[in-house]
Amino acid sequence: MNRRQRLPGQRPLVRTLALAAGWTAVALLGTFALDPFRNYQLALVAAYLCATAGLTVLVGATGQLSLGHAALMAVGGYGYALTSNALPFEGAARFVVALLAGAAASAVVGLLLGLAAARLSGPYLAGLTLAVVVALPAVASTWSTVLHGDQGVQTDFEGVPDALRRIIALEQWQAMVAVVVAAVVVTGLALLRGGRFGLRMQAVRDDEVAARLSGIPAGRVKVLAFAASSVAAGLGGAVLCFVAQAVSPGAYTLGFSLLLVVAVVIGGLGSILGAALGSAVIVLLPWLIGRLTAGLPTDAAQRLDGNLAVLVFGLLLITVMALAPQGLHGALASRRRRRPPDTPRQIDEPAPQKVLVPTEEQR
Amino acid sequence: MSALTAPPREGAPRLAVRGLSVRFGGLAALDDVSLHVDEGEVVGLIGPNGAGKTTLFNAVCGLVRPSAGSIAVGGLPLAPDPVRLAARGVARTLQGLGLFRGLTVRENVLAGRLDAHDPGSDTQRQLADLGLAEHADRPVGDLPYPDQKKVALARALVAEPRLLLLDEPAGGLGTDDIAALGDLVRHTAATGCAVLLVEHHVDFVMGVCDRVVVLDFGRVIASGTPDEVAGDPAVDEAYLGIEVTAS
Numbered sequence: 211m212n213r214r215q216r217l218p219g220q221r222p223l224v225r226t227l228a229l230a231a232g233w234t235a236v237a238l239l240g241t242f243a244l245d246p247f248r249n250y251q252l253a254l255v256a257a258y259l260c261a262t263a264g265l266t267v268l269v270g271a272t273g274q275l276s277l278g279h280a281a282l283m284a285v286g287g288y289g290y291a292l293t294s295n296a297l298p299f300e301g302a303a304r305f306v307v308a309l310l311a312g313a314a315a316s317a318v319v320g321l322l323l324g325l326a327a328a329r330l331s332g333p334y335l336a337g338l339t340l341a342v343v344v345a346l347p348a349v350a351s352t353w354s355t356v357l358h359g360d361q362g363v364q365t366d367f368e369g370v371p372d373a374l375r376r377i378i379a380l381e382q383w384q385a386m387v388a389v390v391v392a393a394v395v396v397t398g399l400a401l402l403r404g405g406r407f408g409l410r411m412q413a414v415r416d417d418e419v420a421a422r423l424s425g426i427p428a429g430r431v432k433v434l435a436f437a438a439s440s441v442a443a444g445l446g447g448a449v450l451c452f453v454a455q456a457v458s459p460g461a462y463t464l465g466f467s468l469l470l471v472v473a474v475v476i477g478g479l480g481s482i483l484g485a486a487l488g489s490a491v492i493v494l495l496p497w498l499i500g501r502l503t504a505g506l507p508t509d510a511a512q513r514l515d516g517n518l519a520v521l522v523f524g525l526l527l528i529t530v531m532a533l534a535p536q537g538l539h540g541a542l543a544s545r546r547r548r549r550p551p552d553t554p555r556q557i558d559e560p561a562p563q564k565v566l567v568p569t570e571e572q573r
Numbered sequence: 574m575s576a577l578t579a580p581p582r583e584g585a586p587r588l589a590v591r592g593l594s595v596r597f598g599g600l601a602a603l604d605d606v607s608l609h610v611d612e613g614e615v616v617g618l619i620g621p622n623g624a625g626k627t628t629l630f631n632a633v634c635g636l637v638r639p640s641a642g643s644i645a646v647g648g649l650p651l652a653p654d655p656v657r658l659a660a661r662g663v664a665r666t667l668q669g670l671g672l673f674r675g676l677t678v679r680e681n682v683l684a685g686r687l688d689a690h691d692p693g694s695d696t697q698r699q700l701a702d703l704g705l706a707e708h709a710d711r712p713v714g715d716l717p718y719p720d721q722k723k724v725a726l727a728r729a730l731v732a733e734p735r736l737l738l739l740d741e742p743a744g745g746l747g748t749d750d751i752a753a754l755g756d757l758v759r760h761t762a763a764t765g766c767a768v769l770l771v772e773h774h775v776d777f778v779m780g781v782c783d784r785v786v787v788l789d790f791g792r793v794i795a796s797g798t799p800d801e802v803a804g805d806p807a808v809d810e811a812y813l814g815i816e817v818t819a820s
């Protein structure tokens with residue numbers, strides 16, 4: 211990249227790449243320390259991270275709220291599964307082609323949704339995306355010859371490459387692949403947000419009219435942002451299908467879609483690190499609750515199982531909103547940034563909003 | 574319209590508005606308004622609240638659709654698309670601040686220059702010109718109001734416009750800031766930029782503008798040099814709402 215292209219005040223490309231490579235290396239090495247079940251959970255976190263990172267960038271940078279990212283994951287999953295099943299070859303090539311097909315499918319759906327989304331705002335956009343998730347089972351049964359209704363589509367299993375089979379177990383391999391895909395997605399999103407497009411998104415979010423007057427095509431920016439976020443979710447869905455060897459509407463319910471939003475909110479809106487933390491929470495919490503209720507008599511445990519998770523997520527959400535409105539990431543960052551007690555506070559005059567200035571902007 | 578499709582002529586006004594009318598339902602916000610601004614000229618657009626000043630800006634920027642009339646920039650008719658204005662060398666500030674609250678001072682200015690090859694250097698220069706360099710990386714909302722007004726101005730100026738539309742640039746500013754703003758406007762015009770500004774601050778308008786156009790209820794009721802307009806009884810009447818009998 212041309213050196214001049216970098217915008218001042220934005221994180222340099224090299225730093226973004228180094229940061230991404232560092233985190234990826236940590237996660238990949240970590241898979242060696244984890245048992246198969248933990249590696250399976252890591253793969254889930256990585257797959258969810260694709261979707262939540264896409265969602266947090268969308269909500270944080272453009273202000274568009276999607277309640278339908280689970281459906282976009284499903285689109286990626288179906289794209290992956292159908293392509294994988296149709297391909298005449300196997301191995302790494304099949305995986306990569308199927309993954310790209312999943313991304314392409316979610317790009318198309320995301321573009322169409324984004325076109326509608328750019329004309330809607332607030333509750334209307336949320337409603338539209340909600341409708342897409344709710345409609346998913348109906349879509350799967352309407353085209354049941356291809357999508358196989360509620361049963362979903364099974365795919366062939368992608369095993370560990372021969373060369374690595376001796377040292378790496380299947381779950382670890384799946385976790386590693388998931389981590390690499392998530393790393394690519396997250397890096398892509400970070401670069402997108404850190405460059406000119408990121409500024410355009412934020413300008414449109416803050417003041418659409420002012421953005422357009424500055425030559426920023428607000429409509430196109432919103433559509434592209436939605437499509438990019440959709441591709442991220444689709445890749446997450448494709449990875450999930452790679453891990454589970456199946457995709458079905460039952461995995462992408464409204465509840466799951468809302469859980470993605472919860473992950474983004476508790477992680478901290480707009481923060482990719484927060485999305486990673488949030489994804490870990492939504493994977494680990496239900497499992498922890500399951501462990502806790504396992505000691506109870508079976509019928510009580512069964513009755514509690516599903517409901518307790520909802521309750522705990524609700525409480526968690528309320529707690530985070532009350533104690534750390536910027537989410538986990540915000541709470542961590544502000545702790546790090548806390549000034550030593552002896553440094554003088556910077557004196558910021560409060561913006562004199564009450565001067566004789568029309569606050570209602572007339573345009 | 575056909576007379577204006579000719580290629581830009583030497584000496585064609587930067588902005589030419591002919592017979593412009595804008596209606597909001599039954600309300601004629603603008604009624605057969607004509608005005609022009611030449612290169613290097615500062616024209617003030619004044620009038621009481623609701624006279625249609627902002628609406629005229631909105632029409633020029635393609636934010637509202639006129640029911641009649643034509644708008645030409647540099648002799649060429651203007652596409653009714655705000656996004657394409659910047660490329661045509663038109664920049665505008667909004668009556669409020671119109672800033673991007675979630676961005677820093679620098680990013681706000683950068684946003685006005687994103688299509689350029691090297692927006693970073695242009696932005697840095699513009700920030701330095703307006704004395705904003707030391708605040709460059711602060712969130713724009715942390716600045717005092719007069720500095721936020723400067724940021725809005727910097728975002729318009731960084732695009733190096735040939736036509737600058739300023740909607741109440743002095744609103745909320747103190748005497749010193751208004752004087753500095755006046756110098757800046759004159760300086761911008763001296764580089765050949767045409768400036769059309771809306772302002773209620775009478776001393777500022779009279780001191781800075783080459784010509785003044787007075788709107789009332791969507792119609793031009795007076796125009797001329799500041800002195801000519803200041804002595805026009807119709808203007809006093811419009812502003813004070815009282816009958817002034819010419820004696």
Ligand SMILES: Nc1ncnc2c1ncn2[C@@H]1O[C@H](COP(=O)(O)OP(=O)(O)OP(=O)(O)O)[C@@H](O)[C@H]1O
Pocket residue numbers: 572573597600602620621622623624625626627628629668
């Ligand atoms: N989008 C709109 N829809 C309906 N009416 C509008 C709209 N914009 C402006 N108006 C009306 O058009 C008239 C002119 O408004 P405009 O904002 O142009 O006035 P102005 O001269 O800028 O006033 P001010 O000095 O208060 O800013 C007013 O009566 C206003 O209420």
Ligand SMILES: [Mg+2]
Pocket residue numbers: 572626627628668
């Ligand atoms: Mg106005």
